[in-house]
Amino acid sequence: MYSLRVIDDSTPDSTHSPEAIDLADAYAVKTPEDSRRLYRQWAKTYNKTFIEANSYIYPRAIVELFATHVPKLPALKVVDVGCGTGAVGSYLSSLRPECAIDGYDISPEMLAQASLLRRSDNSAVYENLVEVDLTGQLPQQKFDAMTSSGTFTHGHLGPETLLALIDLVVQDGWFVVGVNAEHFEARGFNRAIDSAVLQGRITAPFIELVDVYGPGSPHHGDRAKVCIFRRTNGHE
Template sequence: MKKQTPGLSDAYALSTPEDSRRLYADWAGTYDQEFAADQDYLLPGLTAKAFAAAGGTGPVLDAGAGTGLCGEALRELGIEPVDATDISAAMLAEALRKDAYRDVIEANLLEGIPVPRGSYRGVVSSGTFTHGHLGPEVLPALLRVAAPGAWFALSVNAKFYEKGGFADALDRLLRGQWIKGLTLPELCIYGPRSTGAQKDDTALIALFQKV
């Protein structure tokens, strides 16, 4: 019997880091075509464009980089160098094939990122802050590796934003003067060719600077 290709419903149902590694190991080889292309997945490119429009520059960390769609979009916008980090070695292997990254770092963001403090002038993330994945508990780890003044462009599934606690977390960071200039433009995750159950979903792009 042919093994069924994983899909978005499987990703949204994840509950542990090991579940994530297992799912994305199975999905890595078909993700770009059978999900991103077939479902007109716009979010990685839109996240990259939001980062560039805000004035973001390299070096950039792409957090939860997956197969490298956001890094590829950044490179097309002339933003380099970019490093990728993801929990899935299989997804990072696909990202390396795109030749969009200076380096790839296999890491569980809940446990931190093994790079020196202040290594990056920018941090992007597309598709990682959503159902079954990560919440705002990883923001301190991302802030640690960012230099003062670094721009962030983090996509957050709009339905997950309140449920996941992002509003409160970002408000605490603003009040604590860890970040400044927060805006939250809302964008469509998928284009008009999408036929999936989530085809009308939107994401908030949390744009801000580290103080």
């Protein structure tokens, strides 16, 4: 299931060229429509000008934590929320090839990049790539586990969306979800997570602080809190 909307790109919607888009532009996003617009322009250059140029090591850290905490079960169904061009899926499919991975993202252009990724056996990294605004109505699918890097950050998804996304995972399923550390504090993710624990929806989280960027990156020192927990009851 991969839907690509036709978008009129004839009107440039940023004063930047795609090569000049950077972290400040991403943090300046305020609405889902801003995200659609930004990532429409950034999709083709994102891997080079963001991932490579900034030594962006966060997706690898997420996958390593996933591999440490989530048991190796056959045919585990995983959803990568805000999958973008597919960095998490790429690492996950090589470290845990038994996982069937779906990617959810608001940007059809980012999903188009993710659709190009292949596993070592030449099958697609992502089984399904779904265009969805995660702040709106969610698909009906259920997954055994959820991952995310770079999407719970300034201007992007907040704690209320994390709470809504719990419903995408089956009872006893796993979450390995990164949240930018400043955004975590500023938006009160701890309160949202505590409330879900108190309501018996999830286990108390294990929170791991990781580097988002490697040494030498202009942004080295930025951290993310990776929240690892399980769903404890189901409203299925």
